[in-house]
Amino acid sequence: MNKFWFKPGLIVLFFVLILFSSLLVIGQQTADKDKMQIQVPPPPLNEDTFPCSMCHGDMETNPERRELVDFHENIVLKHDEENRWCMACHDDKNRDMLHSASGELIDFSESYKLCGQCHGPKLKDWEAGIHGRRTGQWNGEKKYLLCAHCHNPHSPKFPHLKPEPAPIKPGKKK
Amino acid sequence: MSIQKTTFSPKKVDRRSFLKAAAATSSAAALAACGDKAAIEEFLQRDFRSLSKEKIAKIIERLEAEYAQKYGKAFTVSTKEPIPETFFGYALDLSRCIGCRKCVYACVDENNQSRDPQLHWIQVLEMEKEKGVDFIDANLYYDHEEVPHEGHFYVPIACQHCKNPPCVKSCPVGATWTDSDGIVVIDYNWCIGCRCCMAACPYGARHFNWGRPTLPAEDANPNTHYLGNRPRMKGVVEKCTWCIQRVREGRYPACVEACPVGARKFGNLLDKDSEIRYILENKRVLILREVLNTQPKFYYFYST
Ligand code: SF4
Numbered sequence: 439m440n441k442f443w444f445k446p447g448l449i450v451l452f453f454v455l456i457l458f459s460s461l462l463v464i465g466q467q468t469a470d471k472d473k474m475q476i477q478v479p480p481p482p483l484n485e486d487t488f489p490c491s492m493c494h495g496d497m498e499t500n501p502e503r504r505e506l507v508d509f510h511e512n513i514v515l516k517h518d519e520e521n522r523w524c525m526a527c528h529d530d531k532n533r534d535m536l537h538s539a540s541g542e543l544i545d546f547s548e549s550y551k552l553c554g555q556c557h558g559p560k561l562k563d564w565e566a567g568i569h570g571r572r573t574g575q576w577n578g579e580k581k582y583l584l585c586a587h588c589h590n591p592h593s594p595k596f597p598h599l600k601p602e603p604a605p606i607k608p609g610k611k612k
Numbered sequence: 613m614s615i616q617k618t619t620f621s622p623k624k625v626d627r628r629s630f631l632k633a634a635a636a637t638s639s640a641a642a643l644a645a646c647g648d649k650a651a652i653e654e655f656l657q658r659d660f661r662s663l664s665k666e667k668i669a670k671i672i673e674r675l676e677a678e679y680a681q682k683y684g685k686a687f688t689v690s691t692k693e694p695i696p697e698t699f700f701g702y703a704l705d706l707s708r709c710i711g712c713r714k715c716v717y718a719c720v721d722e723n724n725q726s727r728d729p730q731l732h733w734i735q736v737l738e739m740e741k742e743k744g745v746d747f748i749d750a751n752l753y754y755d756h757e758e759v760p761h762e763g764h765f766y767v768p769i770a771c772q773h774c775k776n777p778p779c780v781k782s783c784p785v786g787a788t789w790t791d792s793d794g795i796v797v798i799d800y801n802w803c804i805g806c807r808c809c810m811a812a813c814p815y816g817a818r819h820f821n822w823g824r825p826t827l828p829a830e831d832a833n834p835n836t837h838y839l840g841n842r843p844r845m846k847g848v849v850e851k852c853t854w855c856i857q858r859v860r861e862g863r864y865p866a867c868v869e870a871c872p873v874g875a876r877k878f879g880n881l882l883d884k885d886s887e888i889r890y891i892l893e894n895k896r897v898l899i900l901r902e903v904l905n906t907q908p909k910f911y912y913f914y915s916t
Binding site for chain 1: 871877880
């Protein structure tokens with residue numbers, strides 16, 4: 439019986455199998471990663487304020503929660519504001535990047551990865567094409583938007599809109 | 613016998629004057645026919661499904677010329693058939709719709725609805741959250757400064773493209789039917805305007821052209837489909853076709869692209885990777901007036 443285990447052919451076969459299955463796992467991961475590379479238009483960044491490093495490049499970071507007076511006074515944080523301030527999402531070393539909760543840098547063009555940390559089910563729906571506006575082809579290439587194209591990240595509730603005119607009641611003239 | 617005597621007297625008409633008179637009357641008839649040839653052809657036109665390819669081509673040529681003249685721009689009237697292995701479904705996210713009516717007017721622009729008398733294929737109903745989906749007290753004519761209005765939600769309604777459509781069954785002449793991709797269509801030229809379908813539809817989705825539809829030339833959308841958004845005439849019924857002229861080219865319906873909150877979803881029910889299938893498999897879905905067994909392919913859902 440003992441001899442059986444030392445047959446070189448069997449050992450080679452064993453290693454080949456291990457190698458093969460690990461390749462399969464790696465292949466799966468890259469496939470999943472490809473799925474994550476969703477084509478989106480460029481993020482809605484303002485030329486006056488981006489790149490952030492234009493001003494913040496050699497500025498000391500002040501992480502204190504305060505009223506913004508000279509700059510960015512138009513930003514109203516209404517997004518879990520009790521627990522968060524600028525540096526919760528913006529990176530203080532690499533000023534033109536965002537970062538995840540675990541410190542991983544995230545480009546503005548992939549900001550959905552940042553949003554998805556808290557809004558997991560929404561991210562999943564967005565990837566499936568259920569959340570958000572979709573244009574393009576139902577049977578082909580679809581155009582996605584970033585979260586920030588519709589939601590102001592500092593105050594993400596969708597704004598109220600003025601409705602288009604009501605239809606004319608029957609019997610009434612235009 | 614007396615009739616023969618008075619109307620026909622061979623003695624008085626020689627061969628030559630007879631021929632002269634005959635030529636004169638036939639050319640008059642031919643002249644009259646020239647002016648109204650198109651009208652006569654249209655009048656004699658059979659229902660769309662029984663027409664040969666050649667006849668359809670002639671009709672399309674006639675319609676394109678007519679519209680080009682009327683609206684001062686080149687029109688295309690497609691007769692594109694269903695894409696094989698497609699069966700369309702539509703889904704609308706009730707937890708997202710804010711009642712802005714952008715879809716209503718995008719539809720009017722895309723589908724050449726009459727501006728006056730006004731005709732809308734999509735009707736957005738405002739309902740009270742307290743009461744839930746309740747058609748009796750729903751308000752079509754809400755007019756707020758801003759939407760969504762406190763305590764209310766919105767249910768846009770258009771053709772539900774039922775799998776078991778009462779309208780199709782009720783049409784006495786077969787002017788409306790379901791194509792193989794699931795779109796319920798109308799042949800406006802075969803419609804006799806009896807409005808049986810309107811009485812049969814439990815969703816109020818069919819609309820009648822009581823007056824001559826008006827469509828300003830500059831607003832006319834020249835990319836049309838015979839069974840869809842080509843300009844309509846007085847006395848026929850019309851309704852949503854899921855933008856047949858767009859979806860058979862692979863595009864989304866106009867309302868899907870217009871909705872600012874992305875509440876509208878469209879796709880192929882036979883494709884298991886489609887957005888519409890994802891919704892049916894993962895979300896809370898409802899159909900309107902389920903008890904009537906109309907089996908709509910228009911699904912309302914809550915994404916949250
Ligand atoms: S455009 Fe979208 S949000 Fe506005 S009424 Fe239509 S479905 Fe609702």
